[in-house]
Amino acid sequence: MSPKLSELQALLPTSQLKGDDAVFTDLTLDSREVKSGWMFCATKGSKHDGHSFIAEATRNGASALMVSQVVDSPLPQLIVPSVRLALGKVADYTNGHPSRSLNLIGVTGTNGKTTTSYLIESILRASGHSTGLIGTIEAKYKDSRHPSIHTTPEAPDLHRYLKEMVSEGIDSVVMEVSSHGIDQHRVDSAHFSVAVFTNLSPEHLDYHGTIEQYYWAKSQLFIKSRSESAVVCVDDQWGERLASQIEIPRITFGYNPNADVRISDVRVTPEGTDLFIKGMGYNSNLHVQIVGACNAQNAAAAYITGRLLGATDAEARDGIEQCSGVSGRFQQVSLGQNFLVVVDYAHTPDSIRALIQTAREIIGPEGKVTLVAGARGRRDRIKRPELGRAAATADLAILTTDNPGDEDPANIVKQLVAGTFDIPKKHIQVELDRSRAIRRAIEISEKGDAVLIVGRGHEGYFRVGNSQIRLDDRQEAEEAIRMKLGLVDENPQPKPLL
Numbered sequence: 001m002s003p004k005l006s007e008l009q010a011l012l013p014t015s016q017l018k019g020d021d022a023v024f025t026d027l028t029l030d031s032r033e034v035k036s037g038w039m040f041c042a043t044k045g046s047k048h049d050g051h052s053f054i055a056e057a058t059r060n061g062a063s064a065l066m067v068s069q070v071v072d073s074p075l076p077q078l079i080v081p082s083v084r085l086a087l088g089k090v091a092d093y094t095n096g097h098p099s100r101s102l103n104l105i106g107v108t109g110t111n112g113k114t115t116t117s118y119l120i121e122s123i124l125r126a127s128g129h130s131t132g133l134i135g136t137i138e139a140k141y142k143d144s145r146h147p148s149i150h151t152t153p154e155a156p157d158l159h160r161y162l163k164e165m166v167s168e169g170i171d172s173v174v175m176e177v178s179s180h181g182i183d184q185h186r187v188d189s190a191h192f193s194v195a196v197f198t199n200l201s202p203e204h205l206d207y208h209g210t211i212e213q214y215y216w217a218k219s220q221l222f223i224k225s226r227s228e229s230a231v232v233c234v235d236d237q238w239g240e241r242l243a244s245q246i247e248i249p250r251i252t253f254g255y256n257p258n259a260d261v262r263i264s265d266v267r268v269t270p271e272g273t274d275l276f277i278k279g280m281g282y283n284s285n286l287h288v289q290i291v292g293a294c295n296a297q298n299a300a301a302a303y304i305t306g307r308l309l310g311a312t313d314a315e316a317r318d319g320i321e322q323c324s325g326v327s328g329r330f331q332q333v334s335l336g337q338n339f340l341v342v343v344d345y346a347h348t349p350d351s352i353r354a355l356i357q358t359a360r361e362i363i364g365p366e367g368k369v370t371l372v373a374g375a376r377g378r379r380d381r382i383k384r385p386e387l388g389r390a391a392a393t394a395d396l397a398i399l400t401t402d403n404p405g406d407e408d409p410a411n412i413v414k415q416l417v418a419g420t421f422d423i424p425k426k427h428i429q430v431e432l433d434r435s436r437a438i439r440r441a442i443e444i445s446e447k448g449d450a451v452l453i454v455g456r457g458h459e460g461y462f463r464v465g466n467s468q469i470r471l472d473d474r475q476e477a478e479e480a481i482r483m484k485l486g487l488v489d490e491n492p493q494p495k496p497l498l
């Protein structure tokens, strides 16, 4: 479909067309991505005003513009009060309303979005659906894989992916919906069959300002015009509040005795997590290969969502059991050493505490837990002391660098340490070189201990200043284990710069 600007006028009653009518084949809000015949949509951001990139968009072949102020350009332009507000509608229209031809499932919450999404996808596959997935790691369907820039893509990318998926015969798509995505209207005009809420704890408050506003952003996924039904975890006050406020049909679940579907009999082993769920006619023992009590909640969310979309009990159980895990989420590194080594994406205080607790359940009271953790640069500065405190619930926290960008890693770590002022110093060490921090954690560990390397998960690189540095926690851990075991590394990896 190649719409004309004049068609958009009907869609956006407050818009005005300047210049001749024009056809466009696709749209983007990044001048660097414009291709011949596309419409460039100029948005004002925190650093740049997209209106200053019109010349670049024109050089790249734009045939039309969507702007919020008249610009000096020979290209036809559609002037709208807010380009961001218009983008979802326009992208949905341009791509032929693809979300209406799919089961679209949106998963939101502070933690667990990626894991729950993969579990839901696995159930849908086990029940005969052809599936796609859009999230923090990638957007994927069949053999197609696009690494992600955002957890939730901008509206033009989202609706384009959905269209591609529909045309490839995909009937169900699971996507992670971040609070930034909702707030920045990235999911506007997407129609969700089921919206899932996992949990909420302080995160992204530099962006949202208060936890109330953060909650409000998440709650907007559950409004009537956007989603048909909801699956809500009521194990925190925010989930309870959401369940009591939303108008769409909902099923609540969790350890909470008042939940519609209750989780019990959770057993965590190095092989995975077992649980029992009961309520709303469900009565099932589930086994998920991913380790950790929080994955009982993720599995329950996936089971209920799968059942709502027509999976049988056996299909839902099989789907959960077949999901072999998610890259960088409780990923065990085992080369024959006699202690546990785990790489995990935990980067919130809550998820770090939960991970340490899980490790303790597995190794028992005799083992020591050493945690390697840092905090990411540029964002969420206010959570750093609390993150440091959570890290210090390990027997030893080695605080290190984690994707600092243009911030000084030493300064970030100081803010982590600030949260541990009343904790004995023997529990905390600072080693800014992440590679050395990992090596040290592994060197000092003994039989029955656990080493948890958190924050980077599947991401095999980070930014220091303007340079991108390759550093894969899993590879670093493997190398350190080999050295400890006296195994020769025949393929040494290039060392990071830090």
Ligand SMILES: CC(=O)N[C@H]1[C@@H](OP(=O)(O)OP(=O)(O)OC[C@H]2O[C@@H](n3ccc(=O)[nH]c3=O)[C@H](O)[C@@H]2O)O[C@H](CO)[C@@H](O)[C@@H]1O[C@H](C)C(=O)N[C@@H](C)C(=O)N[C@H](CCC(=O)O)C(=O)O
Pocket: 029, 030, 031, 032, 042, 043, 044, 045, 046, 047, 048, 049, 050, 053, 149, 150, 151, 152, 153, 154, 178, 179, 180, 181, 207
């Ligand atoms: C805070 C935030 O979300 N910022 C997003 C925002 O950036 P910004 O407002 O600073 O944009 P800007 O750089 O000022 O540019 C303004 C406009 O000019 C355009 N531009 C810019 C440069 C250029 O050469 N040409 C051009 O056209 C940009 O595409 C943009 O549309 O708009 C940009 C364009 O879409 C996004 O890339 C950028 O995401 C940044 C990279 C980001 O880090 N976002 C994170 C916080 C985020 O969204 N995270 C959530 C997940 C969170 C979680 O749950 O963990 C996510 O969904 O990924």
Ligand SMILES: Nc1ncnc2c1ncn2[C@@H]1O[C@H](COP(=O)(O)OP(=O)(O)OP(=O)(O)O)[C@@H](O)[C@H]1O
Pocket: 109, 110, 111, 112, 113, 114, 115, 116, 136, 151, 176, 198, 199, 294, 295, 297, 298, 328, 329, 330, 344, 345, 346, 347, 350, 351, 352, 354, 355
């Ligand atoms: N339901 C949950 N409750 C608390 N912590 C969880 C839960 N599920 C996963 N975690 C922890 O959070 C980490 C990240 O999990 P996951 O990637 O699924 O979350 P996410 O919400 O997608 O994170 P992000 O928004 O950063 O992409 C996991 O490695 C695990 O330590």
